[in-house]
Amino acid sequence: MNERVFNFSPGPATLPLPVLQEAQQNLLALPGAGASILEISHRSKTFEQIIAQAEHNIRQLLRLPQEYHVLFLQGGASLQFSQVPMSFLHAPGRYAEYLVTGSWAKRALAEAQREGDVRVVWDGKSDNYRRVPKPGEYETTPGAAYVHFTSNETIQGVQFPSEPEAGRVPLVCDASSDFLSRPIDVRRYGLIYAGAQKNVGPAGVTIVIIRQDLLEQVTDDLPTMLNYKVHVEHRSLYNTPPVFAVYIVLLVTRWLLENIGGLEQMYAINRQKAQMLYDAIDRSEGFYRAHAQPDSRSLMNVTWRLPNEELEAEFVKQAKEAGLHELKGHRSVGGIRASIYNAMPVEGVRALVQFMQHFHQKHA
Amino acid sequence: MNERVFNFSPGPATLPLPVLQEAQQNLLALPGAGASILEISHRSKTFEQIIAQAEHNIRQLLRLPQEYHVLFLQGGASLQFSQVPMSFLHAPGRYAEYLVTGSWAKRALAEAQREGDVRVVWDGKSDNYRRVPKPGEYETTPGAAYVHFTSNETIQGVQFPSEPEAGRVPLVCDASSDFLSRPIDVRRYGLIYAGAQKNVGPAGVTIVIIRQDLLEQVTDDLPTMLNYKVHVEHRSLYNTPPVFAVYIVLLVTRWLLENIGGLEQMYAINRQKAQMLYDAIDRSEGFYRAHAQPDSRSLMNVTWRLPNEELEAEFVKQAKEAGLHELKGHRSVGGIRASIYNAMPVEGVRALVQFMQHFHQKHA
Numbered sequence: 001m002n003e004r005v006f007n008f009s010p011g012p013a014t015l016p017l018p019v020l021q022e023a024q025q026n027l028l029a030l031p032g033a034g035a036s037i038l039e040i041s042h043r044s045k046t047f048e049q050i051i052a053q054a055e056h057n058i059r060q061l062l063r064l065p066q067e068y069h070v071l072f073l074q075g076g077a078s079l080q081f082s083q084v085p086m087s088f089l090h091a092p093g094r095y096a097e098y099l100v101t102g103s104w105a106k107r108a109l110a111e112a113q114r115e116g117d118v119r120v121v122w123d124g125k126s127d128n129y130r131r132v133p134k135p136g137e138y139e140t141t142p143g144a145a146y147v148h149f150t151s152n153e154t155i156q157g158v159q160f161p162s163e164p165e166a167g168r169v170p171l172v173c174d175a176s177s178d179f180l181s182r183p184i185d186v187r188r189y190g191l192i193y194a195g196a197q198k199n200v201g202p203a204g205v206t207i208v209i210i211r212q213d214l215l216e217q218v219t220d221d222l223p224t225m226l227n228y229k230v231h232v233e234h235r236s237l238y239n240t241p242p243v244f245a246v247y248i249v250l251l252v253t254r255w256l257l258e259n260i261g262g263l264e265q266m267y268a269i270n271r272q273k274a275q276m277l278y279d280a281i282d283r284s285e286g287f288y289r290a291h292a293q294p295d296s297r298s299l300m301n302v303t304w305r306l307p308n309e310e311l312e313a314e315f316v317k318q319a320k321e322a323g324l325h326e327l328k329g330h331r332s333v334g335g336i337r338a339s340i341y342n343a344m345p346v347e348g349v350r351a352l353v354q355f356m357q358h359f360h361q362k363h364a
Numbered sequence: 365m366n367e368r369v370f371n372f373s374p375g376p377a378t379l380p381l382p383v384l385q386e387a388q389q390n391l392l393a394l395p396g397a398g399a400s401i402l403e404i405s406h407r408s409k410t411f412e413q414i415i416a417q418a419e420h421n422i423r424q425l426l427r428l429p430q431e432y433h434v435l436f437l438q439g440g441a442s443l444q445f446s447q448v449p450m451s452f453l454h455a456p457g458r459y460a461e462y463l464v465t466g467s468w469a470k471r472a473l474a475e476a477q478r479e480g481d482v483r484v485v486w487d488g489k490s491d492n493y494r495r496v497p498k499p500g501e502y503e504t505t506p507g508a509a510y511v512h513f514t515s516n517e518t519i520q521g522v523q524f525p526s527e528p529e530a531g532r533v534p535l536v537c538d539a540s541s542d543f544l545s546r547p548i549d550v551r552r553y554g555l556i557y558a559g560a561q562k563n564v565g566p567a568g569v570t571i572v573i574i575r576q577d578l579l580e581q582v583t584d585d586l587p588t589m590l591n592y593k594v595h596v597e598h599r600s601l602y603n604t605p606p607v608f609a610v611y612i613v614l615l616v617t618r619w620l621l622e623n624i625g626g627l628e629q630m631y632a633i634n635r636q637k638a639q640m641l642y643d644a645i646d647r648s649e650g651f652y653r654a655h656a657q658p659d660s661r662s663l664m665n666v667t668w669r670l671p672n673e674e675l676e677a678e679f680v681k682q683a684k685e686a687g688l689h690e691l692k693g694h695r696s697v698g699g700i701r702a703s704i705y706n707a708m709p710v711e712g713v714r715a716l717v718q719f720m721q722h723f724h725q726k727h728a
Contacts, residue, residue: 003398007399007403009405011405012404021392023402024391027388028388039371039377039378040371041690074438075439075589079589081587082587202607203607203608204608204609223475223478223479224442224445224446225446325399
């Protein structure tokens, strides 16, 4: 009953086995601390080292310049949807521009519209959110406080192959579902936020990276807990942070550095895994049909349809019996979704490809 | 190196050993789920059962009437300091009354003052926050939206022996450091909030209990994530909740019900533990001096001084060598603080009392 399956959940999602094993081994008492990570004070030297090392690992992985601050907050991307526009749009004359590429971008937009002047510069609705915009397909303006995009849409399975154009305006990115899955052009970002529960940890911690010049623009007329300046000043220890989740982020980022070798290597593995699945779809002679257009296909969430909904339900059911769990697509898109974040091993994807081929042969 | 000590940390704090053992045993794969609690979807049947059972246990422990909703949120009491007044004080003519009994009440007050009309009806400053108000020592008014109090002050070590008077106005309580440590007169509360990391779980989940009539007063002009109505409607699953922390709350509340027998029994044990320490202080002929006045002494955080700061530092150092950790008082009060929440075993308190006696004999 305790056997581990291949878990294609869109998030919370599978974690590296060595991370789970280390957390398990130390769960009654962290070496030298005399207490569990669940029990130690966030003001203890032990935890100060944990959070400092987690930050250090993220800095190293992203090659973050010194003018970027790394925060460990709570509330998920959903709270950031509000905190970002509250921070930058409350002053007169300020506005932001949003690229709308799917369900999560729409949520970010809706919250921003409550807070200030927000302009949609591109919306993929007419294409049913099967793609991201091409360069030149939209225009941003130099006066915008920021340009917001969702680097990967978990539900639709579309992903920006690289950062969108925004001139010299800072990018603000919801990177929840592809954070630390590949190298990024970090200097183009003013702010990055990411719920940890896809690629870098369990649910319960939100990583925010903010550049000094944006930090200085944050309005002070905010509840203290929603003020990035306060969290930077207190190095994420203004109040009790989610200690255990930060600890798991430390273990995952260490795994990325030491077991994988960094983001270039992780990116190569992620491309390989996604390619295996998209090849299986494209070579199925139309039995499997990808949702996303080829140049916008996500490396994290692969979404596709079968000839009819009965076959899709049968696919999900038989896959589960074969130890391939959580493959049902989101109800708004339907079909199948395989989430293959950093920690999904190549063997899991290989098993899914084999299952797809057998299923196709049986039901073609 | 992995030996467990007696951990008197004020929070995050010690957890019941059987809870840690069960979490450890299942950390690679929850029975029947095929994945770790750190990896399962918050939309899975497994987690739906976990969060429903955690809620059920809290309802049973507090004997909550149906008109109360139980939420599992993020951001800690510090975010509630803002969310409460944002919810109830933004409309014209609305005001709230605050009882200020120590450091945490002051923080709650400061955030509320940013949001609306707030009146301090009692402040213990002139007594250096050594006590809570007596009945009749302050007046509340029937027009207040709510009366706010901090049931236990973690830093000063003062606690309301029972709910303060507020006429028919609903009480709003920051119960972070004594939640589920004793029975309460629940119908007097309109809203209770508590960070879990003292008595009921790890850092990273905030429990909010809100009565239906207060819920209906919540303004809709709020960021979605700060709207209690949204979280009630989605049963704490509007966005990804802190899955693991909720799971630990389930295990702790089950331990309270099954191992301890409920809040009456827990209260008896907590009184016994606190009495052992206060007796040791009171019988020391002035060598140890309690910070709190006798009728306001906390059952959760016992605070006291020694004849001088050198002895206090020596006490903390030698105690740690004896396996009694985290006894240093908060810098704002000084001296010693022993936090003896639900999960601190009687044996831990007994060991501390013995150490106190030996230390006194050696240094008197």
